[in-house]
Amino acid sequence: MKHVLVIAFILVLAGCSFPKDPENSFEKAKNDELKIGIIENPPFITFINGKAEGPEIELIKGFARENNLKISFTKGNESGLIEELQKYKLHILSGGFEKGTIWKKEATPTAPYDNSHVFLVPKGKNRLLQHLETYILKNQVKE
Amino acid sequence: MKGIASFELPEELKKVLKEAIRLEWITIFYLLSVIVVMFLTMGSSQAMKTAWLEDLLSLIPSISFLIATRINKKPPDEKFRYGYHRVYSIAFLVGASALLGMGLFMIYDSSMSLIKLEHPSIGNKTFFGKQVWMGWVMILALVYSSIPAMILGFKKLPKAKKLHNKILYTDAEAQKADYMTAFAAMAGIIGIGAGLWWADSAAALFIALSVVKDGFKYISTAVKDLMDRYPVTLKKQKKDPLIDEIEDLVLGLDWVEDAKIRFRENGQVYVGEVAIIPKGKLIIENLEKVNVMLLNYHWKINDVSIIPVKELPSW
Numbered sequence: 001m002k003h004v005l006v007i008a009f010i011l012v013l014a015g016c017s018f019p020k021d022p023e024n025s026f027e028k029a030k031n032d033e034l035k036i037g038i039i040e041n042p043p044f045i046t047f048i049n050g051k052a053e054g055p056e057i058e059l060i061k062g063f064a065r066e067n068n069l070k071i072s073f074t075k076g077n078e079s080g081l082i083e084e085l086q087k088y089k090l091h092i093l094s095g096g097f098e099k100g101t102i103w104k105k106e107a108t109p110t111a112p113y114d115n116s117h118v119f120l121v122p123k124g125k126n127r128l129l130q131h132l133e134t135y136i137l138k139n140q141v142k143e
Numbered sequence: 144m145k146g147i148a149s150f151e152l153p154e155e156l157k158k159v160l161k162e163a164i165r166l167e168w169i170t171i172f173y174l175l176s177v178i179v180v181m182f183l184t185m186g187s188s189q190a191m192k193t194a195w196l197e198d199l200l201s202l203i204p205s206i207s208f209l210i211a212t213r214i215n216k217k218p219p220d221e222k223f224r225y226g227y228h229r230v231y232s233i234a235f236l237v238g239a240s241a242l243l244g245m246g247l248f249m250i251y252d253s254s255m256s257l258i259k260l261e262h263p264s265i266g267n268k269t270f271f272g273k274q275v276w277m278g279w280v281m282i283l284a285l286v287y288s289s290i291p292a293m294i295l296g297f298k299k300l301p302k303a304k305k306l307h308n309k310i311l312y313t314d315a316e317a318q319k320a321d322y323m324t325a326f327a328a329m330a331g332i333i334g335i336g337a338g339l340w341w342a343d344s345a346a347a348l349f350i351a352l353s354v355v356k357d358g359f360k361y362i363s364t365a366v367k368d369l370m371d372r373y374p375v376t377l378k379k380q381k382k383d384p385l386i387d388e389i390e391d392l393v394l395g396l397d398w399v400e401d402a403k404i405r406f407r408e409n410g411q412v413y414v415g416e417v418a419i420i421p422k423g424k425l426i427i428e429n430l431e432k433v434n435v436m437l438l439n440y441h442w443k444i445n446d447v448s449i450i451p452v453k454e455l456p457s458w
Contacts (some may be wrong), residue, residue, distance in 0.1 A: 018276065018278075110266065126264060
């Protein structure tokens with residue numbers, strides 16, 4: 001019974017900002033900027049005259065707007081950007097990744113924004129993941 | 144007359160056994176449902192994975208109890224002249240070995256995720272239009288994996304004691320203590336939620352250590368039984384007082400000058416020898432009488448050889 005009470009107490013305490021990120025990354029991104037890695041992968045992301053466009057970019061912009069986040073984009077190739085993500089130098093990776101992506105071990109796929117496509121976030125960033133997924137799930141388009 | 148050929152339990156214990164078999168079937172179906180629920184919710188949490196493996200492992204005692212009970216029912220035959228009682232000790236050893244092996248793997252797996260600084264992610268899903276953090280769902284799954292298990296454990300414990308059945312007993316004890324695993328895993332998940340990525344692997348390591356500890360303990364008991372240690376009580380692992388009672392009983396007979404006895408555990412029952420130095424001339428009827436008396440003394444005494452001697456044997 002004692003255990004149950006202790007756990008209930010922790011839950012109530014934690015309830016306000018649950019889950020948290022280790023190192024508070026999401027809160028830091030709010031003050032600083034949200035760093036997005038992008039990989040060209042039409043039709044999800046297309047580079048037109050050096051500018052990235054496509055449905056994934058729209059989603060990220062929408063997410064940033066809703067959470068008052070500044071964003072910066074870093075272009076690159078998959079393996080390079082995955083490495084940056086693993087080092088926590090990026091917050092989100094966008095490039096038309098699929099649910100069962102081969103990078104599952106290196107990064108965490110979000111909930112799919114359509115039937116099968118996801119963003120990648122660094123492992124363990126559960127607050128960032130939650131905010132992003134809240135936006136994705138609200139704007140999910142299932143065919 | 145009772146003897147090695149009488150492999151059956153007394154009437155009242157037959158009922159207990161039947162009830163125990165029913166409980167173990169319930170346990171198996173319940174555990175299967177737990178395994179499915181846990182698998183669907185575990186995500187990338189190491190603590191959940193370890194707790195899931197532990198649930199998978201806890202199927203072993205139930206299944207081996209049911210199989211062993213089936214084999215144990217058989218009467219002695221041409222090939223197995225001592226009956227099939229020992230199947231319980233063997234099943235117990237096999238189960239304990241599986242537990243130890245799996246425990247060691249769990250320690251390795253959890254340590255690696257700790258060493259590799261793996262940060263577990265727990266995402267979100269929508270249920271009936273509401274977004275839910277999967278951590279809460281995992282905690283619910285853990286509650287489902289522990290409370291019914293504890294109830295089953297408490298129900299099986301007295302039956303295991305009555306039947307002197309070690310598999311049933313360890314199964315019941317492990318289930319009774321299942322809340323420890325569930326609490327550890329819950330702490331791990333809440334830890335993840337609080338931004339403590341290491342809490343998850345640490346919780347997993349704690350669960351793994353407790354599995355290894357149990358594995359060692361059970362293997363030691365199983366090996367000692369198979370090495371013909373004197374019969375012990377289930378809980379405290381102390382010499383069963385029944386053995387001393389029998390010694391007193393034999394020594395108290397008026398035609399007995401001196402006697403020495405030894406017994407060992409064959410699964411649920413005891414088997415052994417009584418060496419007697421008779422006072423004066425040996426009367427065969429006396430030997431027969433003492434044999435019948437001991438076999439009727441307690442159901443656990445399954446077979447006794449009475450050996451008349453001039454000098455007590457060295458065992």
